[in-house]
Amino acid sequence: MKPTPELKVSFDLPWPWGGEQFELTDIRSLNYIVGPLGSGKTRLALRLAEIMPNAAFLGLDRLAEGGMAARARTDADPALKSRVDQILSWLVDEGACVSDALVALIVGLETEGPATLIVDMAEQGLDHATQEALSAHLRQRADGRPIFLLTRSSVILDLSAVGSDEAIILCPANHSPPTRVAPYPGAPGYEAVATCLALPEVRARTEGVIAWRPGVA
Template sequence: MSSSSARFLSASEAARRLGVSAKALRLYEQRGLVTPTRTDAGWRSYGPGEMARGTEIVALRALGLSLAQVARVLQGDAAGLAPALAAHQALLEGRVRQLGGTIEKVRGLRADLARGQAPAAGELARLLQPAEGFCIAFELPWPWGGERFELRGIRPLNYIVGPLGSGKTQLAIRLAEAIPGAAFLGLDRFASPGAALAPAVAEALAWLVEDGATASDALVALLAGLMAEGPSALVVDLVEQGLDEATQQALIAHLRRRGPEGRPLFLLTRSCVILDLAAVDDEESIILCPANHSPPTLVAPYPGSAGYEAVATCLATPQVRARTQGVIAWRPEAA
């Protein structure tokens, strides 16, 4: 292979280097943001120019710009950058304040040591270890046998998956009951009558539509629930219900941009678009409800990890979900 050809990457290699999923890279291509070359065999190939363009796209997306806004910026219209940079500045300033507080604690400990006063038990451990977030524990409902379930270090974005009849809906409801101040967003959200959109919901809807989503009653009702003020956390039943593939892609990208400061979301899902295993990061977790009714477990998003294959088999494309919509698990009555 020549040195020049070695500079070109396959789609999977390009996605890995850019830190995005292969699906995201294909979406950028579909929207005309990046155009890979093709090999003689027809495979996509990304050279230095395409990778530089991809890096720009990833950076703009990280700032919270929609795909339509990204396209405009790449064409020379920077109007959408001002609010995005302002929001990013606010986020960085918040982290600086948090870091400043930690520095003050270190300074205080050093002053205590200079006076001959040793740190209290556990003080150094709390200082050096990152905050784990709040934790919950409760006894599991049916179909389990009352085993104790603990969830530590709850992430901003959490997925609940499992096959039909695994108890994932019961777990979701119990989570909403156990987390102080949390709310459960059930499927009855789709039956709510239409109403005037709150400004925040209208803004989010416009952003999603620019990102390729299809406006619908299902999407509006979901956004209204997700953006409701008050709950400390939200548990959402079948978040993808009523949403096509493009809308799901836009929605999950939008939810990921909330950052680590966003209130925890628990998304019950059967969609490989919502839960793209290749895109799960450190701010997300996967909770699997096994088919044999063993207690739910956390699954790492890596092939070969315990439970990974079970999670993968629970996820389906929107086309498959459409064929199985309305299929439910049932419990036979005791004789």
């Protein structure tokens, strides 16, 4: 993978921010969006999908009805099915467990067309070993198009393994503008990022928890 420094975006931040100008430059092949519950990760991701040229948002609706839409897409596209099957085979060799959630995610990642992919909670429905295999796959994929991953998994975003072609974007709890965070202890924002991440076994305990703001439906 190679960094894509020529790609940058600038826009006004949506709620829960106050409309501040936000500029994202030096976009990398893998870009992680991290923050606590209610910090605005999803709203930032949706705004990026609107602003960035030819971007696609891969939301959690990919899991609906056991990933039926993804399977229908592969049934209608033999070339896509071949790519997905090859990746699934590699992931299994690396310890992954094939599931509807994994198939739906890989189909979304391998669908041709979008120049940028923005994925909501890539780890959703995947066990520890599968997340490890997926992370390895994402780091070595060949197409190089930028991917933004919303995550709260310390397996998907292993702070000890972040490379030069990866970037971390933190949405702070106090709703100050998102910031880039360097992946080493002592860097501004590093500890905040670390506290947002947890192992899949820990994340499973808070499955279904949502952030609620009094007076907001």
